[in-house]
Amino acid sequence: MNEEYGEIRIPTRLIEEIEERIKQTEFESVEEYVTFVLEEVIKDVDEEEPEEVFSEEDEAKVKERLRALGYLD
């Protein structure tokens, strides 16, 4: 995979903790572990189910749209 990379810094104590943790797992490096965890977290946020309760923000947005489309005046 020809991915591009940027650099970030995290506290050394976290790196040490992760190094300890990955010993019990399939992850080959701290980088791999951190990338995986972050991908999962971002995915979760994206896939979060909208609540059944009428979200005010959604409502306002849709109201605006329906007005633009001529349904509401």
Next chain:
Amino acid sequence: MNEENLKFVIVGHIDHGKSTLIGRLLYDTGSLPEGKIEEIKEICESLGKDIEFGYVMDHLEEERDQGITIDTAQIFFSTKKRRYVIIDAPGHVEFLRNMITGASQAEAAVLIVDADEGVKEQTKRHAYILGMLGLNQVIVVVNKMDLVNYDKQRFDAVKEELLRFLSEIRITPSYIIPISAKEGDFVARKTSSMDWYDGPTVLEALDTFETRKSARDEPLRFVVQDVYNFDKRIVAGRVESGVIREGEKIRILPSGEETRVKTVEEYLKDVHEAEAGKSTGITTEDKLFIDRGDVIVHSDAGDKPVVTDRIRANLFWMDRTPFKKGEGIRFRCATQEVACEIERINTVINSSTLELIGEDTGEIRNREVADVTIRTDAPVVVENFNKIQELGRFVLGRGDTCAGGIITELEGEK
């Protein structure tokens, strides 16, 4: 209705109708949440039609895709006889590990095959897993009979292919049933679509299966943890199965020596027996040599565990460092612990794809499942996992546990 639940798993190729079968089982036994059925009925009526299974399935599938209903870890439904639990199907590493280490057990399985497509690679792999887990209550369903016009010849052809394969992996299915989960034929109801078939429906077949006996009803297996010498000589251990009582005649394994239970001791209590699951102490009439790891059974029981140094088992390797043949490792079963060697790695499969990795190989890697022959340095007292789980389950380890396993075959087994 019986109090016990029967846990079973549905396996087979992913497109062969597993979720439709589950939906049909729930629908026909009225096990779907009342509110849900009402909801779907309302929508059907709004659209000007009657509620039909197809719409229920659509609805369920949609909700499942969105992660809402049907927690696929455990699905419940009931017949008049008892309650059933469908456990998540193989292919997931967790499931397999739980099955092998005994954390969650199915007591029966339904293997599903598409009548039109026939036996596929995944069908075989899943059947293989059933064999490995020692599941011997198996129903095969030949599904989607509606797509082949309920043709008896087609059913017979698929049945033959299946039986041929299953016999190779030493599985004898209890039933082979032609069904259409979509149309509802022979899952819960007998219909007139296949009058050449006079066997049971899937539900009827399930009702004939047995749940695992509760450990209390099994033969006595008292596993010794320690021997203490206070004012009396107390043999401390755990009753893995059965019940141990004062006055009973017992035999110590592996030595084979016999004596009687003098007292059953529990700290600060006056007891005369101890049942499966209890840790307790006993004193014996005769002062025999008893050691940690010994297993105590009833003398006159016909059913005895096996004392052996050679075991055939299925194990789930859980350590990052692979096992290499020739490596010495420790075998632990109940309180017994001995050094052992894996004499032969018969087959290795990938636990998530269930693909065969190799036969007669030299190593087992993380998350692989292996059929092995183990040679212990000293005789151990064990059971076939299907008979008495508590002595049929073991772990292998270096310092930490590296693998969980279940015993599938024993030399000297009756």
Next chain:
Amino acid sequence: MIVVLAIDALEYDLVEAFGCDNLKQKFYGKTDISEFSEPRTMVLWNSFMTGENREKEVLALGDKEMWNIKLDIKDTFFARFENPKILDLPGFNYDKEQHELERGMLKEFFTAVGDEEKAEIRKKYNSHAFEHHRRIKKEFADALSGDYDFVLGYFSAADVIGHLNFGNRALMKMIYRDMDEIAAGIDDTLIVLSDHGMERIGMFGDHSDHGFWSTGFKDLGNPRITDFAGIIMEISEVE
């Protein structure tokens, strides 16, 4: 007989996701409505009927009046048929009262305070839309067995229900399945067409920027909604 299933707000992505094979027919795809400033129902169907971009003319009437448009048949391509039957098409002969009530309830919903009240209104709104849907289904079935050379059935349920319920995928699936069943029952030359699709805003639905088309006889590529007048006339000459 040439049949057009005009399904308001039928969304391409859902037709795919829900496996609606009868709606897909042999060839299907998205329509190009990029020439319009917004995917407005009245503008789009007007443009469909006349074969011309009618956005300017329709918008000039204002949001309130545009819903009352009633084109004369000779201004539409329907006039080229001997015995056409059009059901409930916006801008032509649609049930003004029905759809005004719908818009009224929409307004009610958005001005209501409190979840309970909103839920009540939504229930009423849905029920009203479904009732109309059942009526149109029957009328359409009757029309199919009539002696017409062109039948157009306009179905608004996906749009109406979608605006307040698009987030309820299970419900939308059942509506799409129903539409798929209707398509399955048509033996004649069929064109399925939507003015625009729908996309999700939480529980609600907004119009998307593409419509849906399908035929059993020709791959139309990425047609504009104004192309259909010509396409349909072409087939009618062949038949």
